[in-house]
Amino acid sequence: MIEEARLPLLIVDSKGRIIFANKWLKKCMGYIRLEFLNNNLQNLCAPYEQNRYIFSCLPDIKRTTEVDIDLQQKNGEIFTANVSFAPFDYRQARHLLIIVRDVTSRRIREVKIREDEERYHRLLVERNMLQDQLHRSSKVAFMGELAAGIAHEINNPLGIILGFVQDILDEIPLNDPLIEPIKIIEQETARCVNVVKNLLDFARLKPPERIPVDIVELLESSIVLMTPRIKKNKVSIKRDFDMEPPSIKVDPQLVQQVFLNIMINAIQAMPDTGVLAFGIGIASKAQLHKPGDWIQITISDTGIGISEKDIHRVFDPFFTTKGSKGTGLGLSVCQRIMEDHKGKIEIENLKGAGTICSLYFPIKD
Ligand SMILES: Nc1ncnc2c1ncn2[C@@H]1O[C@H](COP(=O)(O)OP(=O)(O)OP(=O)(O)O)[C@@H](O)[C@H]1O
């Protein structure tokens, strides 16, 4: 009956020695009867399957157990089978009836379903990212137009006010009681000029004019520009440059603006002493959603850090925690410049204290 069964069947003893195989099994494995007998069950498996745990506990199998195993036909071809081990006693010795079902097509289906699910998940993440980007871009474009309009209107009057105030300050004697209020007018007007300049920078961001640039040199020259502020806040500088990066094509003026904005934020976060650290390396980041190598520049500080509730908003135009001292445009300008360079900017809190800002520039573009 077993011989005629339309399923590949075999019987093994408790050591896994084959004592019977029906003709279906011979047919599906490509062996002749003699090649089966006294052979070991493990030898029917693909080489990488021969040490499976199940083979070491055959005598202990108490009830029918099923496992998927890759079997190897005589011609070397491998197929996945669902193998069930049904124990029974024969002449007072433990034996196992083994039924083999080819499940290659089921496995292929399962793998395909898994792949489809992964692809769907990836597409979903990408779609959400694009949606975010679109939302941000339209918001930024609107803000930009608005800002440009306002800034343009008030730029000239502000310049005129500042000019007159400075003239008055030059003219009036130092002991005049009006000198203090006029100095305040000068300071506050200068601050407005700065806000307007930031607005115009933001609104008038030009597309990058890329040329080959030594990014380390550009970073070093930006650090030099920051020296007065660095000294004023008693900040020390640390460099951790793993390697000399290849030259890349960027717009040096715009990228310098990115370095400066990030450094200004870092220095502002450390009003009295701290460490401003720079790192350069190569990153192959899968999470950047585009394969390939990137130059990664990190700028970190040991300052006040960013609260959990704010960290998701720091790239929003006009988001600031600095009250009237900030316009909240620094990081949105950086993000736009990095996107225009097909790069990326990220900011995170550091474990101890402070933040780390990472810039990624594509090496090949
Ligand atoms: N290194 C940092 N440490 C702590 N907080 C930071 C840091 N960098 C950015 N932030 C937070 O992100 C906010 C937005 O930064 P962003 O540079 O865009 O604007 P801002 O510095 O407030 O104003 P602006 O740069 O226009 O003068 C900041 O107000 C601050 O709360």
Ligand SMILES: [Mg+2]
């Ligand atoms: Mg800033």
